[in-house]
Amino acid sequence: MSHHRALDYDYPKIRFFIQEQEMIEYVLIDQIQEAFDQFNRYLYSTLTTTIKDNQTNDEYLIRLFNELHDHVDLFEQMNEQFLDFLQFQIDWTKQSKAVLDAFSHFQITVISSNIKHAERYLSFLFTLFTVPENSIHDFAHDTLQRLMFTVPLASTLLCPIAERYFPFMTKDKHIQVLYVENLLRSLNYLPIERLKFFEIILTKLLRMDVHASRQDILRTEERHVENEMVFTLEQSDDRMKHEQADKLDWLMFILFEYITKVSHKDVQTNGVITQRFPEYF
Template sequence: MSKKERSGRFNLRALLVQYKQGSHKDYDEFVNILSDPQTKAEDLRVYLRGIKENVTELNREFEDLVAVLLKLDWPHRELSVVREYQSLLVGLVCVHSYYLRASLRMLVKYFTPAINKSAPDTEVSMEIQQTNEAVFLNIHMVLKAILDSVPMSSTVLLPLLHDLFPFLGKAAYIQECYIRNLLQITTYLPSARQRILELVIDRMLKLDVRAPRQDIQETEGDEEDMEEGIVFDMDFEQDLTRDLENKDGCIFDRKRSDKPMTHREANILDVCMEMTLTYISNVCYTNGECNWEATKKLYREVLLVFDRLILPTHASCHVQFIMFYLCSTKLPICEGFIDYLWKKVQNPNTESVFRQAAVGYMGSLLSRAMFVPLSTVTACLDLMCEWIHLYLDNTSEEIVNADVSHHGPFYSVCQAVFYVFVFRNKEIFEWKKGHKWAEILNFQRIVTCRLNPLRVCLPVIVKMFSSISRMHQLAFCDTIIERNKRCILPVTSNGIGTSSVLTELDSYFPFDPYLLNRSGRFIIPLYREYKGSIEEDQELSDGEDDFLQEEQLSSTSESLPQSMSLSKTPKDFLHYGISPGFKHIQDIT
């Protein structure tokens, strides 16, 4: 048959007619030759052209022939074969939509490259990297053509991207390749960007919770040198991929710095975070200037993912820094995020656990972000203290004991105020009107109220706040702190015959120091480390950041409650209550 084919006498239509008439010999021989990996490139090219010319005949009766076509390892073949196959595949799914899912599934599977199973975490050779680059290029070209030609293809593609995501146990290189290709799809399928970002962030959250902060700190330093992570470019050929590149070229630059993490999950997460932050950077910035329209659109999409996935996930250490970095792009984005958090905190219809998580994010961002100006900090402290005083006005005077279960949001807001004030007090008091402004906050009423926030907030925060407020004569907490030490926290009923002791608030601050090496280049320049004054240093035996390190809390760790569980996502976020009303908010809505 190959002789016939090479001489131009190959006729697929005749084979199909013979098959329908009951003569299967030549057809079966053709299928076998087609599936043979030893078939020469020129022979295979002509076979594929013949099939393309008769693609309308390939109905369900010839599913076995289509199955062989979809199993061909075409991306690794010669360029002439690749081009012929791409043209055939696009024609096939356009004419016969029932082959669309199987075709897309075949394409997506190529986003997960095969590597040495005996040593999955070793460095992949440059030769294999280059081969995979060529494969990814071929896949994206035909995938874009299908998405452009078949309107329903995106609805079929997105579930496949979820279903074919590599397992968490797969090597870092495999995870990197798959996520990189997902992000590349967004350049020619922008309508699916939010769904794709949700897939990527969901995977990173799963890695994040498997790499606790304490484990990373214990693991790093065990190995001095690890092999450098794998990098590759995905530059498309100009003649066929002009749309993919956008006007600025590929969405990734592949500059890689610093060594990989020793902790396995942390290393994979570091690679994924670097890719994601690079992607955000290249979407938001053009030639070093912020592209405002593109940034606003991306912010809205990422905020929805944050609300659905990141906010409800407790004990993540790094993925939330995606929002941290996005907020750094432009002040209205940062203020919009704070506004979103504050509305959630105030909304009584939002579950208490989400209100507490939201104020934790708010306090942590105001404290840690170098890009948040003092004016925004003071505006937020004004609002939070106003809310606290209003809460106290509306609370019965009969309350005697602190009760976290009933007043959790109140205590969380108080703790956020203390936390932010401790971090930003130097700037506040360097401001000409800082002391006068701080007096208006009326800290003395807050610390002496019957709800007694100093009894519930974290001891380290209470100690620092007490020192600073006493130094500037804003509030005097020492007597209350000493009295609280002599008191036993109240017991509340959790059911018939059961009880539990209420202790301190949860110690989760979302933007605690960033530990990942390579992706840290995006975060560290924007990040504020705690630096106490001489007077504060005298109060604490350890002056290094972070002042909420676990070793400093070890003395109270036995009395701390289990971390709050954020297992449900909020149904909505309503817009009533006191809003920061930042002057830039309208620009991003």
């Protein structure tokens, strides 16, 4: 059978609604894969460019993700670069809840059909923890919770990914704070990961502590005091002037605040149980 006759088979079709000079109503997933494998990038490039051009078009994206959702079996042989493109080349902070929900539904279905895609999508969700946008955090947590419920086996990847995407200690303090806050927030629906996530956070804090020696902190504070004496108009604050020490203070405060809340909640719960069933205590 010739190569050209192979393309005549009735493969499942996905409508990408590519709007160029000519309307391409249907694109075969197999043709996209073939074009990419043979380094003929025209069709693939046209597809990705059109998606990026339409990333502010809710109707287009929702229809695209719904179509992909209905044909997730085709991703068994499809180049995974396309999934990476969807996750990292679209500005998700500008998407509506309807678009985010459609994308989440599609991705969870892809992972359900083939768990090899779980690591990619979990990595994507954990990178969203450092994005300064609350709506994106809500999306990440809602999706992560549904994914763990739908594909429990994916939970084995949580700790390695959580550690891998923990911001390096040289990153901005606000990025560090956002990540730790979201990591702790995930424990509301991932309580079984509490000890492991605590271990990850504490390990990172210890590394920061090593790079914030007492001598360095004292020297930094002394220099700041001397500068304040020269520039008396500057308002002083209680923050640590040593960068690593300041980050460490913030992260320790967030961690201890979480522990206090959880402990208080546990005490209240145990108190209610004791009052209702005193014969067991």
